[in-house]
Amino acid sequence: MIRCVCGQPMESTASRCKYGGGMSLASGRIQQNIGETDHMAGNTGRVIFLDRDGTLNEEVHYLHRAEDLRLLPGVPEALRMLKEAGFALIVVTNQAGVARGYYTCRDVEALHAYMNRRLRENGGAEIDAFYYCPHHPVHGIGIYKTACRCRKPGIGMFEAAEKTFAVDKTHSYMIGDKELDIQAGHNYGVSSVLVGTGYGAELKRETEEKGRAPFYDYYADDLKSAAQYIIKKENESAQAAP
Numbered sequence: 001m002i003r004c005v006c007g008q009p010m011e012s013t014a015s016r017c018k019y020g021g022g023m024s025l026a027s028g029r030i031q032q033n034i035g036e037t038d039h040m041a042g043n044t045g046r047v048i049f050l051d052r053d054g055t056l057n058e059e060v061h062y063l064h065r066a067e068d069l070r071l072l073p074g075v076p077e078a079l080r081m082l083k084e085a086g087f088a089l090i091v092v093t094n095q096a097g098v099a100r101g102y103y104t105c106r107d108v109e110a111l112h113a114y115m116n117r118r119l120r121e122n123g124g125a126e127i128d129a130f131y132y133c134p135h136h137p138v139h140g141i142g143i144y145k146t147a148c149r150c151r152k153p154g155i156g157m158f159e160a161a162e163k164t165f166a167v168d169k170t171h172s173y174m175i176g177d178k179e180l181d182i183q184a185g186h187n188y189g190v191s192s193v194l195v196g197t198g199y200g201a202e203l204k205r206e207t208e209e210k211g212r213a214p215f216y217d218y219y220a221d222d223l224k225s226a227a228q229y230i231i232k233k234e235n236e237s238a239q240a241a242p
């Protein structure tokens with residue numbers, strides 16, 4: 001059987017499968033550039049790395065259709081606050097659904113373009129760049145079955161971002177709702193905020209019940225309160241600086 005680069009079976013004469021995976025999608029492709037990059041030249045090095053599902057939008061298993069995308073309350077406003085405070089906004093998301101053949105890189109990129117449109121329409125700031133890992137070490141099909149460096153808690157997506165963005169780790173943050181998000185942030189060397197949306201609240205409760213020390217640097221109920229915390233902290237450190 002002939003398979004498309006996205007892993008789906010395809011007709012021998014077709015250049016891509018019915019799911020739309022294209023032959024131009026290289027196996028190592030993890031970056032999706034969004035529009036012009038001029039504003040990145042003046043990027044101050046302050047970056048917010050954001051998990052996607054459960055942090056920006058409602059957790060939906062293997063989300064890939066625009067009609068299933070629901071931004072969480074306060075997210076457009078939170079992103080606007082962070083952008084106005086001088087942060088670049090970068091999504092880093094594991095998308096093993098590509099590896100498993102449930103959807104394609106093209107679907108992921110279309111969804112991200114749609115997400116930015118929704119953010120704009122709702123008065124929010126757009127995401128500056130989306131990085132996604134289409135791999136899985138065990139369940140991946142074809143070229144997507146690989147123990148890559150980009151899958152969180154690996155830091156490959158963060159390092160890829162450095163090719164486009166200046167990153168000052170002492171003033172950058174990772175925000176997510178899962179332990180692997182927090183681990184990825186720590187592995188990379190930035191402070192990590194666990195949000196209570198998605199799996200975050202449950203994770204915090206479990207951590208406390210087990211008497212385990214918090215694995216995150218800060219807990220916020222949602223992205224807006226995470227944004228308020230980060231902006232306040234940065235303002236305080238700016239005032240404390242000589």
Ligand SMILES: [Zn+2]
Nearest residue numbers: 133135148150
């Ligand atoms: Zn990967």
